[in-house]
Structures are given as C-alpha cells and as structure tokens.
Amino acid sequence: MATEPRVVERTPDGTSPRTYALNHLRPKSSFVGCSRISDYELLGKLGEGTFGEVHRARSRKTGAQVALKKIIMHHEKDGFPITALREIKLLKLLSHKNVLRLEDMAVEHPTKPTDKRKKPIMYMVMPYMDHDLSGLLDNPSVQFKEAQIKCYMLQLLQGLRYLHDNRILHRDMKAANLLISNQGILQIADFGLARHYDGPTPQAGKDMGEGRRDYTGLVVTRWYRPPELLLQLRQYTPAIDVWGVGCIFGEMLVGKPILAGESDSHQLDLIWDLMGSPTEESMPGWKLLPGGAHLSPRQRPGVLQNRFREFGNGAVELLKDLMRLDWRRRINAVDALDHRYFKMQPLPMEPHEIPKYEESHELDRRKFHDRKANLPPAPKGGTVGIGPDANGPTAGFNSNPTSADPDGREIGALPVDLLLLTRMNEAHEEAALHPEEVT
Ligand SMILES: Nc1ncnc2c1ncn2[C@@H]1O[C@H](COP(=O)(O)OP(=O)(O)O)[C@@H](O)[C@H]1O
Numbered sequence: 001m002a003t004e005p006r007v008v009e010r011t012p013d014g015t016s017p018r019t020y021a022l023n024h025l026r027p028k029s030s031f032v033g034c035s036r037i038s039d040y041e042l043l044g045k046l047g048e049g050t051f052g053e054v055h056r057a058r059s060r061k062t063g064a065q066v067a068l069k070k071i072i073m074h075h076e077k078d079g080f081p082i083t084a085l086r087e088i089k090l091l092k093l094l095s096h097k098n099v100l101r102l103e104d105m106a107v108e109h110p111t112k113p114t115d116k117r118k119k120p121i122m123y124m125v126m127p128y129m130d131h132d133l134s135g136l137l138d139n140p141s142v143q144f145k146e147a148q149i150k151c152y153m154l155q156l157l158q159g160l161r162y163l164h165d166n167r168i169l170h171r172d173m174k175a176a177n178l179l180i181s182n183q184g185i186l187q188i189a190d191f192g193l194a195r196h197y198d199g200p201t202p203q204a205g206k207d208m209g210e211g212r213r214d215y216t217g218l219v220v221t222r223w224y225r226p227p228e229l230l231l232q233l234r235q236y237t238p239a240i241d242v243w244g245v246g247c248i249f250g251e252m253l254v255g256k257p258i259l260a261g262e263s264d265s266h267q268l269d270l271i272w273d274l275m276g277s278p279t280e281e282s283m284p285g286w287k288l289l290p291g292g293a294h295l296s297p298r299q300r301p302g303v304l305q306n307r308f309r310e311f312g313n314g315a316v317e318l319l320k321d322l323m324r325l326d327w328r329r330r331i332n333a334v335d336a337l338d339h340r341y342f343k344m345q346p347l348p349m350e351p352h353e354i355p356k357y358e359e360s361h362e363l364d365r366r367k368f369h370d371r372k373a374n375l376p377p378a379p380k381g382g383t384v385g386i387g388p389d390a391n392g393p394t395a396g397f398n399s400n401p402t403s404a405d406p407d408g409r410e411i412g413a414l415p416v417d418l419l420l421l422t423r424m425n426e427a428h429e430e431a432a433l434h435p436e437e438v439t
C-alpha cells in the first residue's frame with residue numbers, strides 16, 4: 001500500500017504546528033487550581049438552560065466579577081461528566097483575547113449532614129462578560145452599526161483562527177455562545193461540544209479541502225448547522241465552524257437568526273432557498289452523502305444577493321464566501337480576516353469605540369421576549385451530566401442525526417434524558433476513538 005506523502009504544515013509564524021501550539025497555548029503554571037465556592041460572593045443567576053446554570057459572582061480575593069458555570073451531575077454514580085472534562089481540559093489550554101478564559105475551578109461541598117447529595121458541586125470560573133450576542137440582538141433598543149459589526153466579526157474570526165490553528169473544532173458556533181463585554185471585546189465561549197481534530201490548519205489562500213476522519217454527526221445547533229452536516233457528512237473539517245460564522249454575520253446584519261429551521265429537512269430547504277439548490281458545480285458529491293441520496297430539492301438560484309442587497313457588495317461577498325455550500329472551498333478563517341469587506345468604508349470600529357449597553361443575558365432577555373417560546377433548537381452546547389444506560393434501547397441513536405429528530409420537532413424540546421444520552425454517546429464514541437483526550 002502506498003503511504004501518503006507526509007505534509008509538513010506551516011503555521012502563520014512559520015513554525016511547525018507543535019512549536020506553534022507550545023508558543024501560543026497557555027502555560028500550565030498560569031492555572032492555579034481549585035478554590036472553594038466561599039471564595040466567591042454569589043450575585044445571582046445569569047442563565048438557566050436545559051443543562052446548566054450560570055451564576056454571576058465576585059471573587060472575595062481579587063474583587064473581580066466572574067461567571068460560575070455549574071457542572072451538573074445528573075447521575076452521581078456515573079461520576080464527573082466526560083463532556084465537562086473535555087470542556088475544562090480544552091479551556092485550560094487556551095489563551096487568546098477572543099476566547100473566554102477559564103480562570104479557576106470552584107468546589108462546593110454539601111453543607112448540612114442531612115444533605116442527600118454526597119458529591120461536591122464543581123463550578124468553572126470565568127471572567128464576567130456583560131452580554132451574549134443573542135441577548136444583545138434581542139434588545140430592541142440595540143442597533144448595530146456596520147463598523148461595529150465589522151469589529152465583532154474581526155474578533156470572532158481572530159478567535160476562530162486561533163482555535164483552528166490549534167486544531168480545535170468548536171462545533172457549536174452560535175450567537176448565544178459569543179460573549180461581549182462593555183469594552184467592546186468579543187469572546188468565543190461554551191466548549192461543551194469542542195474537540196481536537198486531525199487535519200491541516202488553515203493557510204492563506206488555501207482551501208480546507210476534504211476531511212480526514214469521521215467525527216460524530218450530532219453537533220452544532222440546527223440554525224447554525226452547515227449543509228454537509230445536515231446531509232450527514234462525517235469527515236467534516238473546520239469549515240463547519242466557518243458556516244456558523246456566516247450565520248452569525250447574517251444575524252448581526254438583520255438582527256435575528258437568518259436560518260431558523262423547524263426540522264432538519266426544513267433547515268436544508270431554508271439553506272437551498274438562500275444559497276441556491278445544490279448542484280455538482282456548487283456542492284460536488286452532495287448526492288453521494290448519506291442524507292443526499294433520497295433528496296431532489298426544487299431547483300432555485302438562491303436569494304442571498306437580494307436579501308442582503310441593502311448591506312452592499314462587500315457584505316454579500318463575505319456572506320457568500322462564509323456560506324459556500326462546498327465545504328472544501330468555503331473560505332477559511334485566515335482568508336476571511338483578510339477579506340475586502342473589512343477594508344471597505346465604513347472601516348471597522350475599534351472595540352473601545354463601541355457603545356456600552358444595558359447588560360443582557362438569558363434571564364434578562366425575558367424582559368424583551370417570552371424566551372421559552374423563542375428557544376433555539378440545539379444539541380445543546382455546554383457541560384452536561386452523564387445520562388442513563390449507555391447500552392440502553394436508545395443508545396447509539398446519534399449515529400444517524402436525523403433519527404434524533406424524527407418528527408421534525410425541535411431537538412431542544414426532546415426529553416432531557418434523551419438529550420443527555422446524545423451527549424453521552426458522543427462523548428463515549430469519541431472517548432473510544434481518542435481515549436487520551438478524556439482521561
Ligand atoms: N463568562 C460569562 N459571563 C457572562 N455570562 C455568561 C458567561 N458564560 C456564560 N454566560 C451566560 O450563560 C449562558 C450559557 O453559558 P454556556 O457556557 O453557553 O453554557 P450552556 O452549555 O448552558 O449553553 C450564555 O449564553 C451566557 O448568556
């Protein structure tokens with residue numbers, strides 16, 4: 001058997017990926033270890049999703065405001081959730097101004113002897129950020145200027161480039177997972193679905209090409225899920241995160257999610273409406289993907305140009321590049337940062353020029369909307385507990401993503417146990433493939 005020629009990959013500063021990682025990742029010594037919850041003064045809940053709770057708190061040592069993300073153990077006997085371990089492990093390594101930093105871990109021991117709970121609760125401690133992007137966009141009094149959108153986009157792409165340069169797929173890019181401070185800084189958060197990938201890092205002027213190995217299919221919240229994933233490509237690449245950036249860009253321009261599908265097949269339909277139905281030219285091989293064989297979408301050219309005309313040619317071009325149906329040729333984070341759009345008038349604002357807004361988080365958002373009615377569908381990112389029996393009747397159901405959503409119901413509306421199972425299966429599947437990553 002012929003062996004593949006070894007591709008020597010080069011990073012932006014010309015070093016090998018390994019040296020780059022060592023130079024750019026966070027030194028171990030910067031992470032001190034574990035505090036007690038009593039080291040923090042709790043100031044109220046910020047978010048309460050299907051899985052997690054995020055609290056606002058103040059460090060009694062430094063006075064800094066922080067966010068505490070609770071690691072929920074649904075089944076104590078199963079021990080510490082594998083997905084949480086992965087999130088913590090990845091976040092501990094990362095250090096970039098546009099990636100949320102894990103500052104500390106805090107532990108809360110059961111207080112009363114009568115407490116049924118035996119195990120301590122663990123919290124991830126992160127700097128407090130005033131908004132998440134989805135909350136900010138939900139605030140009717142907030143109107144983004146184009147120069148401000150450019151500033152956020154550049155920061156988002158810088159954060160994503162850092163992740164991809166370090167061979168990390170985020171796999172849950174969406175507005176709710178982007179945090180924004182009143183200093184105008186944007187940070188990528190929620191590494192609950194993130195993982196290492198095997199493959200080349202993005203290079204200027206070079207396509208991401210084909211993926212090299214299989215990963216689990218049930219990732220990325222539906223509205224931000226790229227067509228190749230909806231068609232069940234398993235050998236995906238960092239291009240899946242880039243599609244999400246396109247959706248987020250569109251969302252910042254129009255003020256609401258641009259592809260709000262109600263089921264996986266509806267999601268694909270909305271994508272074909274916007275980008276045009278797939279052809280051998282626009283998405284070579286789409287028919288051969290597991291989810292493509294039985295599809296014959298109505299022919300249409302795509303309305304992107306028309307729908308985003310008012311934002312000008314530069315914005316339309318960038319959207320087209322980020323949301324290219326062919327994942328092999330979709331723009332990478334390096335080239336997107338260099339896009340013409342960012343050099344056109346109005347030029348991007350500097351973060352400090354961005355106006356300050358009233359804080360907005362999941363719970364605050366109920367001020368503006370009935371959030372319950374407005375929950376985005378998700379294989380929810382974040383830190384989840386281990387679900388029931390891994391070998392039970394529904395085990396492995398995520399091997400076919402569409403079966404997770406048989407009636408076109410929102411995945412977010414599935415029973416929690418089923419969702420947990422999804423996450424558990426994904427974690428187990430990958431733990432089996434990459435045992436070193438979860439130990
Ligand atoms: N560091 C933080 N500062 C302020 N709010 C935060 C912070 N981290 C998370 N949040 C809020 O909590 C929500 C959920 O956090 P996230 O890490 O995305 O967990 P989940 O897995 O539950 O989605 C975010 O969408 C945001 O509104």
Ligand SMILES: [Mg+2]
Pocket residue numbers: 176177190381382
């Ligand atoms: Mg999240």
